[in-house]
Amino acid sequence: MDKPSNFLTEIIDADLAAGKIKEIHTRFPPEPNGYLHIGSVKAIWINWGIAHAYGGKFNLRYDDTNPAREDMEYVNSIREDLEWLGAIPNGGVFYGSDYFDKCYEYAEKLILDGKAYVCDLNRDEMREYRGDDAGKPGKDSPYRNRTPEENLDLFRRMKAGEFADGEKTLRAKIDMASPNMNMRDPAIYRIKHISHHRQGDKWCIYPLYDYAHPIQDALEGITHSMCSIEFENHRPLYEWVIENLGFGEFPKQREFARLNMTNTVMSKRYLRELVELGIVDGWDDPRMPTLCGLRRRGYTPESLINFVQMAGVAKAYSLQDARMLEYCIRTELDTSAERRVAVLNPVKLIIDNIADGDVQTFALPNNPKSETAGTRDVLLTKELWIEKEDFAEVPPPKFKRLTIGGEVRLMGAYIVKCVGVDKDENGDVTAIHCTADIETSNGMPADGRKVKGTIHWVSCKNAVDADIKLYNQLFTEQDMNALPDGADYKDYLNPESVVTLTGCKLEASLADAKPTDRFQFVRNGYFTRDSKSENTFNRIVTLKDSYKI
């Protein structure tokens, strides 16, 4: 992985050069309310990648301050996905909820300092007092000038469970005239009589993100808290908390644009809905942009990291072309994936000049790019399976494969010449008859004639059957963030997001392939065995410009 270089690392370099900090400490703070997806990889790569590149520390911290939305299922999946990516939290694994005691202590301190007060306004009233026009100042809450003693008493009674949900909040006393609405006395504690997935019933008041996050960062010694750009408006509040609790210049928050990708929805809400509605098979459906989905599809951690790295870091809205991700996985698999033959849409090819019982062995390279990958023995018999598309009675322009009377190379073996076809009563080709030029088993013909086409094949006696799933984009619309007003994202689902081919003929050595193996099915793309369905291979990505099936 290359060392990151962007406007964030510039800030870090400056802090380092000024001697303000000696070690970089970052964090990735997901809320456990869904599965990690490729958009998360950007936040992970920025935070983990920078810490890693600078020899610093990186924390995983579950941001679990709202018990209403969080669940252990997500906690576990996040841990798993992060480790799969290789982003090791060398600074530790933490939970925002572990700081509830600290947050509470600091809240009492703010109250005593006259910087926070208990407010009895309900949600609607609070909105009304805050004002709906940031150009004009809001109105002070009638409870704004309660004494610290009174506030402390009330806050303790909030904690003790004396009040119902929504009855009171603790608010930071900042500036009701600020043009930044986040600074108009934001709520920092709310009452929720709900069990927390880790704290149980210990608490009935929970801190809000804007208050809890800077405290968590500060307590963990985070130097740079890098988050997505929608938090930019919250930075003054982040800094207010840091300053008024006496933490100093660090941690500092900086923001970057989140990752979007063509034909992809990234919002956890929609992803959850796709799962709940049964539109996809689950969070790990191979069409999902979740890490578990991409993993099941066959993507590697390296390809994902490489993709976000290639996409870059800036603050402008951007829509990454999904083809860039495909490029990343293709390039990686080209050098690492062993080659195998899979005939997706088979038709029989009969070599007339080979005897019925004759079985010949050819050693085919596992990866022509790699000397260490070795070879495997492939059997050739009189009857073979080839792709239907590799034969054409009436060849389209520039067609390089088999035609009647034409020649083609059987990859790794003979040049064959088509001498005729068998047809059924409908006129469909049932078998293609060829003669092999036996002299060309391992080289070019002696007369120097050129054969342009090369096709792949598998012996009928040595083939295994399997189903093949071809995946395409889940959505037809490119920018799912810019749908017309009133449009539903579900209107843009691609009906051909998965196409299943049955009765495909695979090279026998694929019979015991594992779901973690990745192969290039020669001339068809990169595939891996599906981890959940029997005898099924998933297409990871096509070969570029290869003919499409």
Added chain:
RNA sequence: UGGGCUGUCGCCAAGUGGUAAGGCACGGGACUUUGACUCCCGCAUUCGCUGGUUCGAGUCCAGCCAGCCCAACCA
């Protein structure tokens, strides 16, 4: 509407006053027992717009336009 942020090639993105990097995509060619890979070549007289400052502006100034975010007791 008020505030914040953003606007450089189809998609990303460098650029920090000295005369537009790079990647993806795309087009053309070479090579090829994968129409893959690889390798060449091409691809912004122009930086949201309009003025201004300057010998010189994508970079500075002014005005305008467009997009995104915020105005939850979500994160």
